Amino acid sequence: MKNKQLLAASILSVFAATGAQAQDLNISITNLTQGLHFTPLIVAAHNGDASMFSVATTASTELQMMAEGGDISGLDTMLMAASADIKTNPAGGLLAPAGSTETMLSTTDGNMYLSITAMMLPTNDGFVGLDSWAIPSEAGTYTIWLNAYDAGTEANDEMIVGGAGGAPGTAGIPAAPGGNGGANGTGVSDSQFNTNVHVHRGAIGDDDATAGSSDLDNRVHRWLNPVAKVTVTVQ
Amino acid sequence: MLYFKRLAPIALAGFLTACGGSSSTNGDPNANPMPVPTPDPVPTPAMEYQYQVTVTNLTNFQPLSPLALVLHETGQIWQIGQSASTMLENLAESGDNSGVMGADFVVSSASNDGILLPGMSAEVMIMTTDMMASHLSLATMLVNTNDAFTGLNAIDLSMMEVGGMMMFNPSVYDSGTEGNSEMAGTIPGPADGGEGLNAARDDVDFVAMHPGVVSADDGLSSSVLTGEHKFDNPAVSVKIVRMQ
Numbered sequence: 001m002k003n004k005q006l007l008a009a010s011i012l013s014v015f016a017a018t019g020a021q022a023q024d025l026n027i028s029i030t031n032l033t034q035g036l037h038f039t040p041l042i043v044a045a046h047n048g049d050a051s052m053f054s055v056a057t058t059a060s061t062e063l064q065m066m067a068e069g070g071d072i073s074g075l076d077t078m079l080m081a082a083s084a085d086i087k088t089n090p091a092g093g094l095l096a097p098a099g100s101t102e103t104m105l106s107t108t109d110g111n112m113y114l115s116i117t118a119m120m121l122p123t124n125d126g127f128v129g130l131d132s133w134a135i136p137s138e139a140g141t142y143t144i145w146l147n148a149y150d151a152g153t154e155a156n157d158e159m160i161v162g163g164a165g166g167a168p169g170t171a172g173i174p175a176a177p178g179g180n181g182g183a184n185g186t187g188v189s190d191s192q193f194n195t196n197v198h199v200h201r202g203a204i205g206d207d208d209a210t211a212g213s214s215d216l217d218n219r220v221h222r223w224l225n226p227v228a229k230v231t232v233t234v235q
Numbered sequence: 236m237l238y239f240k241r242l243a244p245i246a247l248a249g250f251l252t253a254c255g256g257s258s259s260t261n262g263d264p265n266a267n268p269m270p271v272p273t274p275d276p277v278p279t280p281a282m283e284y285q286y287q288v289t290v291t292n293l294t295n296f297q298p299l300s301p302l303a304l305v306l307h308e309t310g311q312i313w314q315i316g317q318s319a320s321t322m323l324e325n326l327a328e329s330g331d332n333s334g335v336m337g338a339d340f341v342v343s344s345a346s347n348d349g350i351l352l353p354g355m356s357a358e359v360m361i362m363t364t365d366m367m368a369s370h371l372s373l374a375t376m377l378v379n380t381n382d383a384f385t386g387l388n389a390i391d392l393s394m395m396e397v398g399g400m401m402m403f404n405p406s407v408y409d410s411g412t413e414g415n416s417e418m419a420g421t422i423p424g425p426a427d428g429g430e431g432l433n434a435a436r437d438d439v440d441f442v443a444m445h446p447g448v449v450s451a452d453d454g455l456s457s458s459v460l461t462g463e464h465k466f467d468n469p470a471v472s473v474k475i476v477r478m479q
Contacts, residue, residue, distance in 0.1 A: 055472065056291045056354050148467070150295065152354070156462070188452060189462055193296040196354035201295045201465040204452045213452070225467050 023107045023135060026233040029090070029116065030100040031128075033227050035220040037177040038095040038118040038128060039070025045107040045114050046084035051132050052115040056196050059151040061168065063117075063197070067127045067151035069166025069174055070119040085111050094121075094177055107135065116146070116230065122160060122176040122221060125151040126200045128228045141233045145226035148200040150192075157187040158203060158214035173215070180220055182209035199225070281364035285479040286371065286392065290347075291356040291472045296463040298424060299351040299471070300330025300376040303344070303386075304359055308367040310340025311389050312374045313442045319410040323374070323442075327384040327410035329423055329431025330376040342368035351375070360478070369393035373405075377470060378424030379460060382413040382438070383445045385470045395477045404469035407445040414438045417448060417458035427459045 025045070031038050044052070052075055053063050062074030072088055079086050090103035095118070105114075113132040120126040129149045136142060150156070157171055160181045165172030175181075188204050205218030284306075292299050303312070303326060312335055313323050322334025336344040342365050347357035361371070374386035385405045395401065413421070414437050420429040449455035452462035 055293055056356055147469070191463070193463055194294065194353035198295055198354055199293040199467055199469060201462070202447075202467050204450075204462045204465075218453070225469075 021137070022109055023137070024235040025105045025107065025114070025135065026102065026235065027105055027114075028100060028102045028231040029095070030229045031095045031097055031227070032229055033097050033120075033223045035097055035178060035180075035217075036123070036223055036227070037097065037121045038091070038228075039066075039121060040072055040089035040093065041091060041095065041101070041116060041118040042066070042072040042075050042079075043087040043090060043103060043105060043114070043116050044079045044084045045105055045111040045135065046079060046082055046132075047110050048113060048132075050079060050082035050084060051113075052079070052117050053129055053131055053149065053151075053197050055131070055149070055198060058195065059153050059197050064125070064151055064153045064168045066117055067119055067125040068154055068168050068170075070121070071166070072117075075117065083108070083111070097178075114232065120148060120227070122173045122181055122216060123200070123203065124156045124158065124171075124173055125154040127151060130230060135232070136234055139234050141231060144230040144232065146228040146230060147225040148223060148227045150194075150198055150200040152192060152195045152197055155192045156189050156203070158189075158205065158216045159185050159187050160215040176215070176221075178220070180217055182206075182212070182215040182217065184211050185215040186211075186213050188214045282366065283362055283364050283479050284366065284369075285360060285362040285477070287358060287360055287476045287478050288345075288371070288373070289356055289358045289474040290351065290373070290375070292351050292353045292470075293472060294353050294377065294466045294470050296353055296426075297377040297379050297466055297470065298353065299385075300326070300378055301332050301346045301349060302351070302357065302359060303332035303335040303374045304346060304361050305336060305338070305341045305372050306343040306361060306363045306365075306368040307340045307370050307372065307389070308342065308365075310338065312338075312372050312386065313388065313408065313410070315443060316441050318440050319412050319442055323384075323410055324382075324412040324434075324436075325432050326374055327376055327382040328413050328433060330378055331431065332374070335374055350378070362479070371475065373473065375471075377407060377466065379422060379426040379464045380424070380445075380448055381415045381417065381421055382410040383407050383448075384410060387473060390475070392475070392477065395475075397477050397479060399477050401475045403473045403475075405471055405473065406468035407447075407466065407470045409438075409443055409445040411439045411441045411443060412436050415446075415448070417450070417455055417460050419459045422459060426461075426464055429459075
């Protein structure tokens with residue numbers, strides 16, 4: 001009982017002592033999926049008022065741009081306005097299935113929370129996300145497991161329509177970077193019940209690359225959470 | 236002598252409040268420094284433990300049945316690998332939380348107002364004066380399934396200070412009491428409007444993690460569910476804040 005109390009107390013103090021001061025972080029991000037690519041990542045340390053996304057709220061236009069088309073410029077501008085410390089595109093392009101990338105991030109005073117997002121391809125508006133993880137002040141290596149979210153802004157029709165599908169509000173998936181997408185699907189779902197940001201329910205797919213309801217391959221374009229592993233080393 | 240007797244519980248109450256609370260068996264109802272909501276002549280300077288629990292539905296199309304939120308010292312709503320109790324079966328198949336809320340190990344219970352829709356949050360207050368009832372459990376059905384539920388299993392709050400916060404992202408469990416046929420007439424949620432509780436146990440009869448729904452879109456031709464009803468973990472997020 002006594003030990004339990006001590007342990008709890010030390011855990012509390014770790015959480016209480018999140019970093020208000022400037023810190024140097026080494027951040028490693030691994031795509032854990034077998035068949036989904038991540039579009040260019042955006043990594044940011046920000047204050048408690050800013051965020052890239054929040055579950056159970058409507059996606060911002062900036063989040064929608066990222067989730068539907070992989071365009072992180074809107075989030076970048078929004079976070080710059082909030083005086084965040086930002087690293088864009090650490091992988092220098094797509095992060096392939098099972099690929100890893102590493103980046104350094106120096107935070108300034110008050111930017112105590114870490115967020116990360118990238119679109120998952122091929123999906124309509126699915127993204128991998130970390131929302132406002134409290135950066136510990138204590139030096140050490142911390143592991144975080146990330147889930148796949150649905151921005152709630154576009155029906156998951158699973159139709160690969162080319163670049164136009166990446167524009168916010170335009171139906172369809174812009175690309176299947178693995179080169180294993182299908183065509184001529186009739187569309188899986190023309191509606192979406194939950195229009196707030198939520199945990200992605202996964203893709204349906206089908207086994208017909210030239211017809212069927214979906215342009216996704218039901219053996220390849222699927223995943224279960226977690227979809228990414230993030231290792232943060234606080235120096 | 237009378238004067239002395241009245242002083243002692245006041246001092247004791249002050250001490251206990253200062254060190255995190257307890258109850259004692261002696262004393263005078265007037266010695267309680269705080270108003271007690273129940274009119275019973277409780278002869279103890281009772282400390283109140285109050286928690287604000289916020290549950291957010293993270294699924295696309297799985298409304299959640301009325302929450303069963305309970306404080307207890309012993310007991311569990313479910314155990315992995317064990318046969319579900321009848322009260323859990325009722326909650327997981329029909330969304331009826333009354334059995335769990337009234338379980339013999341439950342000290343205090345609370346719920347929200349009805350169904351918690353996807354993308355929505357519910358905030359529920361739960362309290363007790365029993366310092367031993369320091370474990371919090373939660374259960375709620377994903378209503379567009381045969382017998383899926385999510386929740387929290389005996390979370391220890393005894394070390395939580397006033398103002399302290401804990402976050403959880405629970406996964407989905409299968410009560411194992413009804414086969415996941417997804418057939419018309421077997422699912423009580425709006426996807427079907429079918430049957431709730433069926434006392435027959437035509438499944439594995441132990442609680443395990445849920446394998447997910449298949450749906451007609453994914454090839455189960457007899458399913459009344461569509462791709463919209465699929466889910467991945469976590470199904471909900473739960474924030475617990477100790478208020479008193």
